[in-house]
Amino acid sequence: MEYETPLFFHVMEYAKRADRDVVDMVSGTPDWEPPESLRDAVREYADLESDQFQYPPSEGLLELREEIAARRGVDAEQVVITNGAGEANYLAMARALERDRGSEVILTDPVYPYYPGKTTILGGTQRFVATDEDGQLDPAAVRAAASEETAVIVVNTPNNPTGAVYPEETIEALVDIAEEYDAILVSDEVYDHYDLSGEFASALQFESDHRIVTNAFSKSMAITGYRVGYAIFPPTLVENAKSRHMLVNVATTRPGQYAVLHALKETGPDYFEANRQLLRERVETFTDALDAADAEYTTPQGSFYVMARFDGYPGTLENVERLIDEAGVAGMPGEAFGDSRTDWIRFALVTPRAETAAERLAAYFD
Known part of the structure; x- marks a missing residue:
């Protein structure tokens, strides 16, 4: 097997x-900054008794699992604390593939590349369903692609790389398709706190033994290095x-779980809204510059990515x-x-230099 x-x-x-400065x-x-309560908890953890530096329960700290569950x-x-999403x-x-219900994994195109990579590692077969120009997924296309060999349907909302947010009717239809074909819908919702549209719907809204929801605190709390995520499984799985x-992992970091638990309890909605507002401003600044460059682009409904297409410059x-060497911007x-997006380039708006990058792109493609 090749990876x-x-x-x-x-x-x-x-x-x-x-050899030059690159954004x-x-x-x-x-x-942006993690919650202050998380920093406080990390400092506090250093002074705990030595037994708190040993293995936590493998499935995660009970209090954290209970907080997530509530x-x-x-x-x-149903909650398993994991090393990130x-x-x-x-x-x-x-878990979906080992049910001996087929080996096919339905993925979207475009797709976050780690999903096909995991499919290969797990011995599954990839089948892609294209989204529309706005990144939206048509459940009818998924149903047409599904078969008795379909074991898993993987979706990501808000989406990386398109920024699409799937509405409630799409998620409900995907759960129905999973049930119809005895497949498992895996809904990766790691960007749920970056819904800029108000349209986000979690697969947890629909009671089913055929859906698993995954998430993490990496993005929502700006702590990608802490590796604290979770999956919510049906009781049967x-x-x-x-x-x-x-x-595979024995357990997930105990101090990271401790810090996340305290941040969950003590961080109000203002923290998350401030980060969404920062992101909205960056999207506007960046896309204004893309307009100046006569580029076609996606305006994200959620997550923090913009895909752009420059005339005569495929992705x-x-x-x-070349863009790194000649414009000083890395996408x-x-x-x-x-x-489906080979003509496009994806840019992550998670840098304070997003405006600088936008100016460089506008000048380069002028």
């Missing part, structure tokens, strides 16, 4: 080696997921490297996300 190293790493390394718009790493309207036994998605896809988590790796090639 491909994600292009993210190649582009980031290329940008680091550049990094490659990775989705928030540049907020999401599920039982704490990355492991949560791995566990969800693995959770025990084997806990076993796989224990065998290949070679062109992204991700559209070809990294599938076949």
